[in-house]
Structure formats: C-alpha cells, structure tokens
Amino acid sequence: MKYSGYKGKVLKINLTNRKVVTDEVTDEFARKYLGGNGFAARYLFDMVDPRIDPYDANNVVAMMTGPFQGINIPTAGKYYMATKSPLTFGYFDSVSGGFIGAQMKYAGIDGILITGKAEKPTYLFIDDDKIEFRSAEKLWGKRTGETQELIKEEDGDPNLCVSAIGPAGENLVRFACVITEYRAAGRGGVGAVMGSKNLKAIAVRGSGTNDVADHERFKKWMDWYAVEVKKVPALATGMPTYGTPALVASIGKMLGAMGSYNHQTEWFEQWELISGERLKRDHWVKDTGCPACPIACSKVFRAKEGKWKGATSEGPEFETLYSLGSMCGIADLGAIILGDISCDEWGMDTITYGVTASFIMEAYTKGLLTKEKTDGVDFKFGNDDAMIAYIEKTAKRQGLGNLMAEGSRLASRIVGGDTERFAMQAKGLEFPGHSARALRGMALGYATATRGGSHHDARPTGEYAGASDRTAVDGKPAWVIGTQQMTTIGDSLVQCHFLERLLGFTLTPKYVDMINPVTGFEYSFAELVDVAERILDLERAFNVRAGMTRKEDTLPKRTLEEPIPEGPSKGMYTDAKTLDKMLDEFYVLKGWDQKTGIPTRAKLVRVGLTDVADVLNV
Amino acid sequence: MTVVMALEKKPLIRFDMNKCAFCKICELSCAEQHYGSYGEAISRITVIRKNFTLFKCFICTRCDKRFCVPACPKNALSYRHGDIVVDERLCDSCGDCVKACPFHGIKLHPKTKMPIICDLCDGDPRCVKECPKQALSLIWLQQTRK
Numbered sequence: 001m002k003y004s005g006y007k008g009k010v011l012k013i014n015l016t017n018r019k020v021v022t023d024e025v026t027d028e029f030a031r032k033y034l035g036g037n038g039f040a041a042r043y044l045f046d047m048v049d050p051r052i053d054p055y056d057a058n059n060v061v062a063m064m065t066g067p068f069q070g071i072n073i074p075t076a077g078k079y080y081m082a083t084k085s086p087l088t089f090g091y092f093d094s095v096s097g098g099f100i101g102a103q104m105k106y107a108g109i110d111g112i113l114i115t116g117k118a119e120k121p122t123y124l125f126i127d128d129d130k131i132e133f134r135s136a137e138k139l140w141g142k143r144t145g146e147t148q149e150l151i152k153e154e155d156g157d158p159n160l161c162v163s164a165i166g167p168a169g170e171n172l173v174r175f176a177c178v179i180t181e182y183r184a185a186g187r188g189g190v191g192a193v194m195g196s197k198n199l200k201a202i203a204v205r206g207s208g209t210n211d212v213a214d215h216e217r218f219k220k221w222m223d224w225y226a227v228e229v230k231k232v233p234a235l236a237t238g239m240p241t242y243g244t245p246a247l248v249a250s251i252g253k254m255l256g257a258m259g260s261y262n263h264q265t266e267w268f269e270q271w272e273l274i275s276g277e278r279l280k281r282d283h284w285v286k287d288t289g290c291p292a293c294p295i296a297c298s299k300v301f302r303a304k305e306g307k308w309k310g311a312t313s314e315g316p317e318f319e320t321l322y323s324l325g326s327m328c329g330i331a332d333l334g335a336i337i338l339g340d341i342s343c344d345e346w347g348m349d350t351i352t353y354g355v356t357a358s359f360i361m362e363a364y365t366k367g368l369l370t371k372e373k374t375d376g377v378d379f380k381f382g383n384d385d386a387m388i389a390y391i392e393k394t395a396k397r398q399g400l401g402n403l404m405a406e407g408s409r410l411a412s413r414i415v416g417g418d419t420e421r422f423a424m425q426a427k428g429l430e431f432p433g434h435s436a437r438a439l440r441g442m443a444l445g446y447a448t449a450t451r452g453g454s455h456h457d458a459r460p461t462g463e464y465a466g467a468s469d470r471t472a473v474d475g476k477p478a479w480v481i482g483t484q485q486m487t488t489i490g491d492s493l494v495q496c497h498f499l500e501r502l503l504g505f506t507l508t509p510k511y512v513d514m515i516n517p518v519t520g521f522e523y524s525f526a527e528l529v530d531v532a533e534r535i536l537d538l539e540r541a542f543n544v545r546a547g548m549t550r551k552e553d554t555l556p557k558r559t560l561e562e563p564i565p566e567g568p569s570k571g572m573y574t575d576a577k578t579l580d581k582m583l584d585e586f587y588v589l590k591g592w593d594q595k596t597g598i599p600t601r602a603k604l605v606r607v608g609l610t611d612v613a614d615v616l617n618v
Numbered sequence: 619m620t621v622v623m624a625l626e627k628k629p630l631i632r633f634d635m636n637k638c639a640f641c642k643i644c645e646l647s648c649a650e651q652h653y654g655s656y657g658e659a660i661s662r663i664t665v666i667r668k669n670f671t672l673f674k675c676f677i678c679t680r681c682d683k684r685f686c687v688p689a690c691p692k693n694a695l696s697y698r699h700g701d702i703v704v705d706e707r708l709c710d711s712c713g714d715c716v717k718a719c720p721f722h723g724i725k726l727h728p729k730t731k732m733p734i735i736c737d738l739c740d741g742d743p744r745c746v747k748e749c750p751k752q753a754l755s756l757i758w759l760q761q762t763r764k
Contacts, residue, residue, distance in 0.1 A: 071656045072646035099642065099658075106657050158666045159658070181667065207728035209649070209657035286671060287751065289639040292646060294750035296639035300670045312670055 002027045004213035005067025005519045007108045010039070011131070013124065015197055016057060016116030018133050025110050031521055032608065034531050035066030035110070037093060037491035040082035041538040043113055044091060045612065050546035054086035054189070055172065055196035057117040063104075063163070063202060064111035066494035067519045070102035070210035074225060075496035077102065077291025079163075079180070084546070085188040086196075087174045087352070087407050088428040088452050091542040092188035095456070095491055097290030097298075098180030100161035106206025118198040123151065123164075126204045136200035141167055143345040144179035151203050162203045166347020168395040169195035173405040175352035175430075179344055182314035183290065183298070186349040188429060188451060213520030221517055225502075229294075232501045239297040239498065240287070244318035245276030247433075250464065251318075252326065256567025257438035259431065260326040261381055262358040263424050263558055266435055267567030270331035274321050283333060288314055295498065301337050307384075308334030313341035316350070319455075322433030323354025328361060329381030339388055346395035352407055353394065355430035357387055359408040359423055360400070368417050375399040421557040427452025427548070434460035436559045436574070439470045443574035444480045444582045447553045450539040456497060459483040462505030473578055477586035482506025485532035489515075492535060507532060533590075534607040537599045540592070541612050550597030553583060593618075627758040629700065629738060631663075631746065633675035637753035640667045644745035644754060651744040652734075659728045662736040663745050675754075678702060678723035678736040686735075689718030695733070702735045709733065 001008045012021040025039075033042050040062040047060050061083045068076035079101030085092030104111070107128050114124070121136040139147050147164040161180065169176035169191035176191030177184040185191075194200075212218045230236050238246050252258035252271035260268040272278065279301055289296030303311040316324065316336050324330060324339040343350045363369040364379040371378070377386050377400070393401030403411050408430055412423035424431045429452035436443045445458020458480045463470040468479045485507040490497050493515065503510040509525045516522055523531075543552075554560075555574075563573045574582075587594045591603030604613040645661035653660050664676040686702060687695045694708035695715055711731035716724045724733050736743075738756070746754045 072643060072650055077641070102658070106659065158668065159664070182670075207657070207659040209653070209655040209660060211655050215654060286636055287639045289641045291640075291642045293641050294643060296641060296751065298639075314670060 001025070001030070003030055003067075003519050003521060004211050005071070006030050006035075007105060007110050007210075009109045010043070011109055011112045013112055013114050013131070014116040015114060015118040015122065015133070015199060020131050030067075030519075032531070033535065034489070034492035035068075036064045036080035036095075036494040037082075037488055038531065038535045039111055039492075040064045040080065040093060041091065041535050041542070044082060044084070045538050045542050047113065047115070048084055048542075050084060050090075050542050052084070054084045054089065054193055057197070058115060059084050059193055059196075061114040061190060061193050061197065061199070062111060063114070064494070065101045065104050066492055067515075068493045068495050070105035071212055071518065072292055073222075073495070073514075073518065074229075075290070075293045075295065075499055076494060077293055078494045078496065079104070079185070080491060080494045081178060081185045081190045083188075083190050083193045085190075085428075085451075086172070086192050087189045090427060090546050090548055091450050091539045092190070093451070093491060094177070094185040094187050094190050095494060096178065096180055096185035097183040097293075098161065098163065099291040100163050100180050100202070100204050101494060102210070102291060103161045103204040103206050105210040106208045107204055108206065108208050112202070114197065114199065116197065121198050121200050123201040123203060124199065125155075126202070128206055128208070139200050140170060143167065144347050145345055147201055148179075148181075151201060155203070157205065160203055160205050162201055164201035164347075165191040165194050165199075166345060166395065168192070168346050168348040168405075170200075171395060171397050171405070172196060173348055173394060173397065174407045174410070175349040176347050177349050179347060182288075182344060184344060184349070187351065187454065188349075191347055212518045214517045217517035221514060228502055234501050235295055235498065239295050242276035242280055243297040243299045245279050245316070245321055247318040248275045248321055249277065251433065254568065255435075255438055255464075256564070256569045257435035258322055258326050258433055259424065259435060261329050262327060262355070262362040262422055263431075264362065265566055266438060266564045266569060268326035271326070273331040274325045274333055274336065279333060283337065285312070290496070293496070297498070301333075303334030303337050306334045307332065308338045311338035311341065313337045313344070316340040319432045320350040320354065323351045323358075323430075324387060326433075327354050327358035328384075328387050329358075330384045330387060332384055335384035335388060339391060342388065342391040346391055348391070348395060351432050352430045353391065353404070355424055356404050356408045356411060357390065359411065359419075360404060362422055363415055363419050368419055369415060373400065424556055424558065425453050426555055427552055429453040435564075435569070436555055437564050438569040438572050439463045440472060440476050440574060441468060441470065441480050441483070443555060443559065443579060444476055444586060445483070447555055447579060447583065448480065448586060449484070450536070450543060456487050456491070457484055459487060459497060459500060459505060461500055465501070465505070467505050471572070473582060477582050477589055479506065480586065481589055484536060485529060486511070488532045488535050489528065492531070530607050534609060537604060537607060537609060538612065540599055541604075541609075541616055544598050544616060550583070550587075550595065553597055555579065627760065628680060630679060630757050630759055631677055631736070631738075631743060632755050632757050634753045634755070635671075635673045635675075637751045638665065638673045638675070639751050639753070640665060640673060641750065643748050643750060647744045647748040651739055657728075659725065660734065662725070662734050664722065664725075676722035678719075679721050681721065685718040685720060686715040686724060689714045701737050704733050704735065706732050
C-alpha cells in the first residue's frame with residue numbers, strides 16, 4: 001500500500017462453512033474511510049440487510065483496527081467492534097481498550113468480518129497467516145476471565161490476546177459485552193451477537209510490525225504532545241491520579257447532573273461516598289491503562305473492609321459509579337466494585353445493566369411491578385444485595401433476570417402501563433452518566449446519535465469545560481455536529497476521545513496534524529471533515545434502511561417533560577418543542593431531509609456516496 | 619556511561635510491578651529504537667500481566683552465569699563490555715539460546731531469525747526514559763562483574 005498504518009487486508013470469515021475470504025483494502029478505500037468506524041460502516045452497509053433480526057446468521061460482527069493500532073501513539077491501544085445491535089436494532093459500534101487491535105496489525109490484517117453461525121461453540125484463533133476454528137465446548141458457560149485464562153493456557157503463550165464473551169453473551173442478553181483483559185467493548189450487545197453465532201472468543205497473535213509514514217514528523221508530533229499534554233490538568237494529573245471517577249465531584253456535586261434514582265433526580269445526596277477522592281483514598285490498589293496510553297486512567301480498586309470486603313475490580317469508572325451507584329441509590333463502594341467485576345465476568349454492559357435495574361426499582365416502588373414478578377425480592381432503591389444477585393440471574397436469564405436481559409426499553413413495553421416514560425434510553429440504548437437535561441448538547445446528541453444514548457457520539461466534555469454554553473439553544477446543532485465528527489474520526493483511527501481536551505472538543509485541524517505523519521494521506525482539514533460526514537451518513541443510511549427516521553430521534557418523556565427537581569441544575573430540561581427546533585437546524589446543517597431525517601441525494605453525492613443514495617432511493 | 623564504569627559495576631533494568639500500568643510503551647519504544655518500526659515480537663523487553671496486580675517483565679538481566687553463551691552450538695554468542703553480542707555470521711537461528719535463558723530475555727527476530735537481546739541502548743535505555751509510570755529504572759549494582 002501507498003499509505004502507512006494499513007496492512008491492506010480484511011478477512012471475511014464465515015462460521016457456517018468455515019470459509020475465509022481475504023478482501024483487499026485499497027489505497028482509495030483507506031483514504032475514503034480511514035479505518036475502524038469507517039471501514040465497518042462501509043462493510044456493514046454492503047454486507048448486512050439492515051432489516052434482518054440481529055441474531056440472524058447473516059448479521060456481521062466486525063472487529064476492526066485503524067491506522068493507529070500497534071504504533072506508539074498515545075491512547076490508541078484499542079480495537080473497534082460493530083454489528084447490527086440487538087438492543088437498538090440499528091448500526092452499533094463499541095470501542096474497547098486492549099492490545100488485540102495491535103496484534104491484528106502485527107498479524108497483517110486490518111480487520112475481520114464474521115458472518116454465519118458455527119454449528120458448535122467455537123473460538124477463532126489467528127496466528128499470523130494461520131486461522132483456526134477451535135472448539136469452545138469446554139469454554140461454553142465459563143466467565144470471561146476464566147475463558148481468557150484457559151485459551152492462553154491451551155496455547156501456552158501468556159501474551160496471547162483474547163477477546164471473549166461471558167454467559168450473558170451465550171444467553172443472548174441484549175447488552176452482552178466483549179471483554180479483553182479487564183476492558184469491555186461494552187455497549188449495544190456485540191457480545192450477544194457473537195453468542196448467537198456460537199462464537200465464544202477471538203484470539204490473535206502476530207509477529208509482524210506496524211509503521212508510520214514519516215518518522216521525523218511523527219517524532220515532532222510526539223514531542224509536541226509531550227509538552228502540550230502537561231498544560232492540560234485533566235490529562236496531566238486528574239485522569240492519571242483519580243481516573244474517570246474524578247467526575248463524580250464535578251458532575252455530581254458541582255453541576256448536580258448525575259442521574260440518580262432512575263433520573264427521578266440528578267442530585268445524589270451521597271455523592272461524596274462514591275467520589276473519586278474516596279475511591280483513591282480508601283480503595284486504590286494500583287494504576288493500569290490501555291496499551292500505548294501514558295495517561296493510565298484505569299485503576300484497580302479493592303473493598304478493604306465492610307460488607308463486600310475483598311471485592312476487587314479494574315474499575316469502577318465514572319459511568320459504573322452512576323449506573324450501579326447513584327441510579328440504583330447505592331452508596332456502598334464495595335457493592336459497586338463487586339457489581340463492576342461481576343458484570344465484566346458474566347459479560348454484560350454495566351451502564352445498561354445498572355439503568356435497567358434502576359428502571360425495575362422505580363417500577364417496583366410505584367407498584368407497577370408486584371413482588372410476584374420480582375421473584376419475591378424487595379427490589380427497592382438502595383438494595384445492593386438485589387443489584388448484585390441479579391447480575392448472575394440476568395446473565396442466565398432466570399426469573400426477573402429474563403426481563404432485565406431485554407434492556408429497559410423492551411422491558412418497559414413488557415411491563416406496560418406508562419413505564420416507557422421512565423425507561424431512560426434513546427433508541428433503546430440506556431443513558432450514561434451525562435445528563436440529557438442539564439446539558440443541551442447531550443439532549444440533541446442522544447436524540448440524533450446513530451447509537452442513541454451514547455456519550456461517545458456527541459461528547460459532553462466541551463460543555464463541562466465551558467467551551468459551549470450548556471444552556472444555549474442557538475448554535476448548539478453546529479456544536480453537536482462538530483463533536484460527532486470528532487468522535488467518528490476518533491473511532492476510525494480507533495483512538496480514545498480523551499485527547500479532545502488537547503486536540504479539540506469538535507473536529508479541528510489539530511487532528512489533521514496528528515493523522516498525516518502516521519498515514520501519509522496529507523489530508524486537508526476539509527477532506528477530514530468529509531471523511532467524518534461520509535461515515536456518519538453511512539451509519540444513518542443503515543439505520544434508515546432498518547426503519548429509523550426522524551421520529552426515532554427523540555428522548556424519553558421524563559427527559560422532555562420533567563425538569564430536574566433539585567440541586568445546582570434545578571429546573572433544567574429540554575422540552576419537545578426546543579428539541580424539535582434544534583433538530584430542524586441540525587438536519588439542515590447535515591444536509592438531511594428536515595421532515596424525515598434521511599440524508600438527501602445532494603449531500604450523499606457530495607461526500608462520495610452516490611451508490612448509497614441509489615440504495616436509499618433518494 | 620563510560621566503558622570503565624560499565625566494567626566496574628553491573629547494570630540492571632529494574633522493574634517495579636506496583637508502578638507498571640501495563641501500557642507496553644516500553645515494548646513499543648524498544649522496537650522503535652532498534653528497528654524504526656513497532657511490534658511486540660521485535661521488542662527486547664516483554665511485559666505480561668497475569669492478573670489484577672501480578673505483572674512480569676522479561677529482559678536480559680546480564681546475569682553472571684550467562685546461560686546463553688555456552689548454550690550456543692556455533693559459539694555465536696559472546697560477552698563483551700557488559701553486553702551479550704551475537705555474531706550473525708555464525709548464528710544458524712537454532713534457538714538454543716532462547717531456551718537456555720531462564721529469564722526469557724532472548725527472542726528470535728521474526729524475519730531475520732537472529733537472537734535479539736537488550737543492549738541498554740548504549741547506556742541510556744529508551745524503555746526507562748519512556749515509561750510514564752517510572753516502573754523501569756536503570757541501576758548500577760555495587761558489584762564488579764564476573
């Protein structure tokens with residue numbers, strides 16, 4: 001290939017007939033779609049009929065890398081997964097830390113696309129050019145940690161990289177995740193789709209290398225990074241010291257915008273008990289990080305005393321402190337640490353599990369779910385025993401766990417009544433701990449995101465930092481589009497979004513300065529913006545074909561009708577009229593049809609997607 | 619580092635498991651330093667993670683016993699100025715040195731199949747410099763080399 005950072009090869013693996021086809025990645029394709037997110041969006045649009053059931057054998061699980069994997073560039077020790085989600089029924093991607101992305105590059109591949117369904121439990125083993133379909137019958141039913149351990153033992157190489165699903169994935173829990181080491185491609189149920197294919201794990205090892213285009217300029221960029229990063233307190237001291245739990249104080253206390261008791265309030269009176277400071281002081285064991293990341297925001301925490309003494313986890317991170325903590329009304333860090341590791345081990349997303357549990361708690365408290373339906377458990381807010389116990393039951397789909405395994409949106413439809421009002425999700429994906437009511441950008445962001453309630457489509461960080469007024473309506477659509485472009489490029493490079501404080505909350509020319517020395521594309525800023533828009537339009541087109549249009553770009557009634565009742569952000573919310581106004585402007589700026597939210601032909605042609613316009617028939 | 623100093627004292631790259639964050643920047647820097655490229659298989663230092671807190675680091679320790687040198691059937695390895703030096707004309711890539719090293723400090727380069735062993739980057743090890751957590755340090759043991 002002319003460009004660096006690519007191996008020029010994507011493997012199409014069919015589990016039904018065990019056939020492997022190598023697809024060439026051309027220079028033009030790499031330049032047009034960049035990697036990770038872009039590659040997967042294009043392949044999925046071409047390979048998957050978006051109307052199929054996510055568990056259909058024809059659904060594809062993509063595991064992708066970008067040009068940044070395997071090289072020494074900060075925060076790119078990640079890999080990217082995508083599929084049609086069983087939770088949102090649309091295009092879905094999830095990015096996780098792990099050296100497996102680098103190993104894929106070292107093995108000479110840019111990505112793998114898995115389709116079909118194995119007859120029996122199988123795991124994929126990739127060692128350079130060797131691809132094996134190995135039996136996973138002995139691994140079926142095992143949790144993620146043990147599964148990784150057993151595969152490494154069988155191979156004899158402690159350095160083998162393994163991404164595995166847990167029992168939750170096997171039992172098609174709609175928010176089952178994929179775990180590598182202790183990090184998760186958590187959201188949207190990629191693990192469940194793997195489970196539906198009888199695919200327990202993917203193991204990769206490579207003996208090759210990955211390179212950059214221009215060493216001199218790359219070194220200059222690294223030197224620039226080393227100096228500049230020290231000027232950003234969050235990256236220089238905040239994240240390395242406390243990790244993301246530092247946000248509990250800034251979001252929970254300062255802003256009063258940390259969803260609590262299933263978003264009945266956003267002021268968690270016990271915030272101090274689950275704060276980053278307390279975690280660091282009483283529970284910290286050591287720092288860890290994703291590969292190639294000097295920030296190392298991950299921490300190992302242990303409950304050193306109390307009811308859950310001995311519980312150890314890599315995490316919890318801020319989102320889990322919100323979902324298993326403030327949302328469930330639980331302020332015992334020991335329970336949250338145990339819940340965090342249990343979700344990892346059984347193989348499910350902590351955010352969706354916690355928000356679904358808090359949904360059940362509210363329904364139970366309001367008498368909409370009787371004790372009969374909750375297996376006789378007193379499923380009230382603050383019941384940490386129930387929160388912990390139902391992780392395993394959800395993974396096994398036992399009793400009430402079977403309902404929780406559907407996620408909050410489907411569960412609310414099964415429970416009935418007016419419960420969908422307080423199923424806190426957008427497009428079926430549960431909200432993370434960044435308020436849709438206290439941050440105007442996140443209201444529009446969640447509503448318009450391909451994935452729905454994800455904080456990695458539109459980003460909240462700029463509004464926290466004051467770069468965009470969190471109450472403003474004017475100018476917000478342009479801001480949200482900018483942050484979505486930034487995350488799309490990040491997910492295509494497969495790089496963490498935390499560098500946004502250094503490189504820009506929205507897409508900026510600083511991203512071009514970082515990409516060009518590595519790839520040799522010599523992108524202009526305008527071309528990079530087009531790459532982002534191309535990828536976002538492809539995702540949108542996938543969702544349109546799956547039946548999602550403007551009417552799906554909305555938020556739950558609680559978010560649109562109930563102001564935050566107390567605390568520093570008291571009274572804030574985005575009503576339906578304001579959201580509609582922002583949506584109108586958003587679609588115009590995007591070049592999408594205002595009435596339907598479908599990309600227009602003119603826009604698609606402009607970003608080089610004429611064929612997509614033909615398929616959409618616009 | 620002067621040659622005299624190297625001969626008088628024994629250098630060691632010390633690994634502090636409690637500080638290591640398993641970021642592998644040492645491995646990536648090592649590969650870049652020696653080959654201008656990036657890859658785990660061409661790194662002379664290797665860090666593995668066994669569980670939450672148990673991390674291990676493998677690198678040539680410059681041990682006094684030097685198991686690798688006599689293990690070579692072609693006499694391709696020798697000990698010079700504190701480093702294990704490979705004579706690539708003699709080496710036939712049998713891998714006996716790799717097996718002989720109890721510290722897992724030797725790998726075969728995946729392409730050239732030649733043994734790759736830490737050379738301390740001429741006394742200023744790149745891995746030590748780049749470690750963001752100061753988990754690696756170059757120390758000089760107060761003992762003369764045997």
